[in-house]
Structures are given as C-alpha cells and as structure tokens.
Amino acid sequence: MTISEENYIKVIYHLSLVSPRGVNTNAIAGMLDTKASSVTDMLKKLSDKDLVSYQKYHGVTLTDKGLHSAKMIVRKHRLWEVFLVDKLGFSWDEVHEIAEELEHIKSEQLVNKLDAFLGFPIADPHGDPIPNAKGVIQKVEKQLLSEVEINVSFHCIGVKDSSTDFLKYLDKQKIALGSVVKVVEKENFDDTLIVEIDGKRLTISNKIANNLYVQ
Amino acid sequence: MTISEENYIKVIYHLSLVSPRGVNTNAIAGMLDTKASSVTDMLKKLSDKDLVSYQKYHGVTLTDKGLHSAKMIVRKHRLWEVFLVDKLGFSWDEVHEIAEELEHIKSEQLVNKLDAFLGFPIADPHGDPIPNAKGVIQKVEKQLLSEVEINVSFHCIGVKDSSTDFLKYLDKQKIALGSVVKVVEKENFDDTLIVEIDGKRLTISNKIANNLYVQ
DNA sequence: AAATAAATTTAGTTATACCTAAAATATTAT
C-alpha cells in the first residue's frame, strides 16, 4: 500500500464508525482536503485491491482486509503518539501531525517492539483506544463530563474533539489525562458547570464539558 | 524536499566523501538502483533548488545548502538506529532498512527531542558518527583491526562494511560494539589473525579484520 | 411526475519520478 492509499483507508475507517452503511465520496474528499473526482479514482483502485467494496454512486465500506489494514494504521498512529508524549515529552496537542507521518512506517516488527517498549498501552494520549496486534480494540467505558452525576468524582480519560484549540485550552487549565474531576454545581440556564479539578474550582462551559470523557 | 530528493542528496553526500571533486551520474544510479537518465532528470531538479551544483557531463557536488540537508538526513538515520538498538532491542543488522524510512520524518523538534532522549549519542550502532543539530560531526579516532599492533588491547567501535552477512557473522561470534579485542598472533602467509575477544580465542580472516574498527 | 438541485463519475490534463532508445559528449586505445 502506498501512503496515499493508507490515508484513504484510514479516513474511510473513521467515517465508517459514524456511517457504517456506506461512506460518501464527498465526505472522504472533505477529510482528505481533495476533490470528489480524485476520490472516485482512488476508490476504484482500492476496490481492485479488495480493500473496499464499492458501488458506484452508493459509497464504500471496508472489506475484512481493508478493516484490518485500517486498524493497523490506527494502531501505529496511536502507539507513536504515546511514544511522543510519554518518552519524548511532547504535549498532547503537538503529536497528531508527527504521528500522521510515523503511522506509515512499514515494519510490523517495529510496531510490536514499540508496543512492548511502551508497556502495551490501551489508549493514546487523547484517550482513544489502541488496537492490539490482532486488531482487537478494548472498549473503554466512558461518559461525557456534561452527562455525569453531580458531586461524584471521575477521572479524565480522553477528549472527543481533539482540535488544537481545545487541547491547548486543557493544557492552560492544567487538565490532563488522569485528572480527578467532580461537578459541584450545574447552571440550568446555559448548562455551565462549576467543577473541581485536582482540588481547584473552575467554571467551564457546556461546550467544554461536552468534549471531555471521564470514567 | 520529497523523499526521492532526500535519497538523492543522501547518496551524493556519501559518494562525495570518496570522490569530493564531483560525483558521477552512473555512481548515483548504481547506489539508488535506478537508471542514469533518471539521475540526470533529478540532478537538474536539485540544481534548480540550489541543493547541488551540476555541470553537464561532469558530475555534481553538494552546495552548502545541500550539504546541510544531507547531514540532517544522516543525523536522523543514525539517531533512529540508536533508538532501534538501544531502546527497542533490535540487533545491528536489522536496523538499517527501518531507519531508511524513519530518516524521512520531517519534524526538527522530533529529531532534537529524540537526540536528548537517547543521551546525545555521538555514534550509531555501527560506529558511524552522528552529526549534531548544527551539522558538526565529531571525528572518531579509529584503526582497522588488520592494522593494529600485536598484543595490545583495543575496543571494538565500529564496522567499515555494514552488509547484513558481515553483521550476522559478528553476531554469531558474539562480537559487539565495546568488545575488547587483542591480536595474539599474525600469520604472515595469508594475514589470518588469532585474536582474543572478551577473553575467548578466535581465528579470523584478513577480510574480517579489515572491516572492524577498533580504538 | 416532472423539474431542480446535489452528489458522483467520466474524460481529459498536469507534475513527479521513473523508464527505453537514440543522440551527444568524454575517455581510452591504437
């Protein structure tokens, strides 16, 4: 697989999680910042390689082979993110772009040795699960902070939207994976929350609470 | 720079060390397993980008800009090799191919953080020097085992030819970087050596001794 | 059910990095 093919497979995988009945050409084009016609070209190629099943005008789904490839790419991406944060000291808003390159390094031996070196982590720095060598993904029990009961303590385990702005906001507020969070008060008018994070009181908007996963 | 351009720059750099007056088109083609005509195409492109100075029919040399780029690629290659051996437990004959891919990962921050994580090594697992962030290469004092005085102890610090066969031979004989070597006897007829390596006696051919650097 | 709009595909073009075959230049041998 070329890097380009891998990027398509990865995007189709992520979009499949939202629309499992078939992924649109335009949706793929949007994610890859390319044109619909380019996507059509590539879908034919991926179909010829039996990585996707493609019906003209009706979108694509991954084949078993394609699904496995996708999981291996996601596995690599997330393991490298763990490496960058845990071993090299990057912050979690800096690692995505670099992992986008590292995920295309081919050696299977490398991935598995990296996995062992990192202690077989089950989630990346954003809290997203890491498929194991066979492609099995451990489900992580999680709730959005906006939905949890009041006055109960939770651990921060991930983010929903991992945009740079949001991650930088979390950094600024010293909210990290593992932080202990408790909702102290909920404002019914605009759903603003008053929370205690690692002991400190903080007022956060509903939009923020709706992007933070806790356990 | 594309990956292909980087590979050309790297090869021109290595060939420059042997023929500093100008590198031949055919020599480059040989190293990259491509055709002379393809090399000519690329030399024009690299010349347009001011990475090489190229005169038709008379080969190329790197410009200052090209030389710096080359050193940064070599730096990345060798740092990743150290990572693969020291941190992930690869043996020194397995790492070259993987480092060929890793050397093209772009982030400068990544390289420098990796360098720090590895403790600013000055040589890779084959004993080749690692350029620092500014491109400065520390000269390593070294002699070939075939040329050293008899009954004096040395440390094995590198190899000249790093072909897989040779590295595997060294592995088999338990010769590694850091091994203590002493030439006990020299056969004048065929230059076969009887050596002591980490205390054990071993007979090695002149060809082997001619590929091992000691200090 | 036809008309309009949106999404998708086809057809034809471009740039990269490679190729072969032929032409041009440089080197070596006589």
Add this chain to the structure above:
DNA sequence: ATAATATTTTAGGTATAACTAAATTTATTT
C-alpha cells in the same frame, strides 16, 4: 589524431495521484 568505447544527456513514453470541466446519476422540491 583518429577510432572505438564508455558515459551522460535528450527525447519521448508510463504510472500515480492529483486537478478542472462536463456528463451522469440520485435526491429533493414543487
């Protein structure tokens, strides 16, 4: 010095992965 040989470049062509513009198919209105 010229002929023979080796090296390098030019010219023209291929596959990949993108593009634009036009045509086709599907979905939505009226």
